Amino acid sequence: MGVHDDPAAGGPGTASPVIDPKQEGIAFLLNQAARAIARDLQARLLPYGVTPPQLSVLSCLWEEDGLPATVLAERAGFDAPTTTGILDRLERQELVVRQRSTGDRRVVTAHLTGRGSVLREALPRIAHESNAAALAGFSPAATRELRAALQRIVANLSGRQ
Secondary structure (H helix, E strand, C coil): CCHHHCHHHCCCCCCCCCCCCCCCCHHHHHHHHHHHHHHHHHHHHHHHCCCHHHHHHHHHHHHCCCEEHHHHHHHHCCCHHHHHHHHHHHHHCCCEEEEECCCCCCCEEEEECHHHHHHHHCHHHHHHHHHHHHCCCCCHHHHHHHHHHHHHHHHHHCCCC
């Protein structure tokens, strides 16, 4: 059965409907929303000299300081090279220091400095304000439904690449 013969696409011999990604494509809309949210958060973080990816790493360290870089990458949702770059920048900003494990020299752990710890007082509030701006006009029920729908999309596509 060819692409144009798929009954689900409108019956034998009919062409599949063309979806304009800018009007109906969920990937396009999700990307637009993600970019708008990232721009908003980035603008709010600018006075602190921290980027959204750096905030993700700092947040993980606020929860559990001294994480191995590999664990930190997994928890923050980045690959190892991206995490290394983020840690490089955080180290230059004197927000984080890295230490090589005495037990296994291959293991590098990340630790907050005093400056990195102090940011915990302001940055979670900034992230919360950005989320609130993104969800303005949503009822609590609609917010729960949106979260559930986004989690379902992730679950539907996890492992498919």
